[in-house]
Amino acid sequence: MSRPLRRHLISIDDLGFEEMHRIVQRGADFAAGRLEDARPLHDAVVGILFRRTSTRTRTAFSAGTLRLGGRLISYGPGDLQENTGEAVEDTAAVLSRMLDVLVARTAGSEAELRAFAAQRQMAVINAMSAAEHPTQALADLTTLLRRFGRIDGLRVLYAGEGNNTASALTLALSRYPGTELHLRTPSGYGVEQRYLDRAAEYAAGSGALVAQRHDMADLPEVDVVYTTRWQTTGTTKADPEWRRDFEPFQVDKAVMDAGAGALFMHDLPAHRGDETTAEVLEGPASIAFEQAENKYHSARAVLEWCVGGGPAGDGDE
Incomplete structure (x- = not known):
């Protein structure tokens, strides 16, 4: 058989x-x-x-x-x-x-x-x-669906390294009608162009928005603020001074306030004091551990x- x-x-x-x-x-x-x-x-x-x-x-x-x-x-x-x-x-x-x-x-x-x-x-x-990291993106979408009852039209700010989590999220979120994904990544550490190009193809059909910038100025109002650890599992950075490029992208209370009531997501493990603060990770807006369960x-x-x-x-x- x-x-x-x-x-x-x-x-x-x-x-x-x-x-x-x-x-x-x-x-x-x-x-x-x-x-x-x-x-x-x-x-x-x-x-x-x-x-x-x-x-x-x-x-x-x-x-x-x-x-x-x-x-x-x-x-x-x-x-x-x-x-x-x-x-x-x-x-x-x-x-x-x-x-x-x-x-x-x-x-x-x-x-x-x-x-x-x-x-x-x-x-x-x-x-x-x-x-x-495709299974992370699917878990993230499940988290969004459970929390908001929909994915269409949601606005997400992603801050930090354009790593494998960001690549998968870019491919996934751009396929839902009316979504917005605002990628804020350090210069030289952004989402690879091939993923941005593919996401642009999806967005052209779905009406989604995917935009990458290398600063944290003029943050938009969003439904979710998302970050990941700065030192992605299994990788190292060639520049020994890489942290100076990442420090402006920390998600702290000011970033969350700019999000105007946004929820906070993190794929974990988290390093308090680096990509986010303990105040945010452990605060009432954080759904990081719910996200992990998902x-x-x-x-x-x-x-x-x-x-x-x-x-x-x-x-x-």
Whole structure:
């Protein structure tokens, strides 16, 4: 008996808009407790490969697998024979004959994940690469939907490094009608142009606005202020004086006041005194820890979609 074809999630760009929105809605449904009996991963085996540290993403996909009826095999950074020179394609050919899903945080290039995904027996989920963090964006959208009841028309100020979280959020938010994403990034640390160009294509059809500037002047009124840690996981900065470029982009009370009642989001881990202050992170406007919980609910929706279960998989093959 042949195994069903699996879906890969390497980039937000791998999803059609309806697929993306159904995954987000499904994450909200899981969060609301409406799908507690769902077991789309019954007897499925999920491999968890993390070469970099992770608290939220690894726990979310591990717990999500178990809650959905699946079973786990966890790999550390030194466990696979790639470390002895085996080709990624050979590793993928073997794993795909034994696993149903591979959740991988390589912190390397997207090309490596695409090599893992060059088969249709085993779904491959990008749990963060150097350029993009798609499952974070889906969790962020789930958070917005749960808090506001909609995503259309929301205004977001993103302050800080144009890292993999910012890239994924740019691709995702630009597809919703009337949204605004104001990226404020230090010069030399902005969102890559290829992501801005792709977002501009989406925005042309959706009526969204995506704008990047390299200062914190003339901040707009927004619904959400979002930041991330300045030292992205698994990376280093060539300039030893990089902090001087980042200090003006700290999200403090003045930035939040400019947002005129905005909520505060952070993908965590947070470094109080760097990208934000304790006053903001622990203040009444902060939904950062709610956002972290939504990674778990969103992970279940992603896993379900990748194995073709539930409404999120209908009609997409």
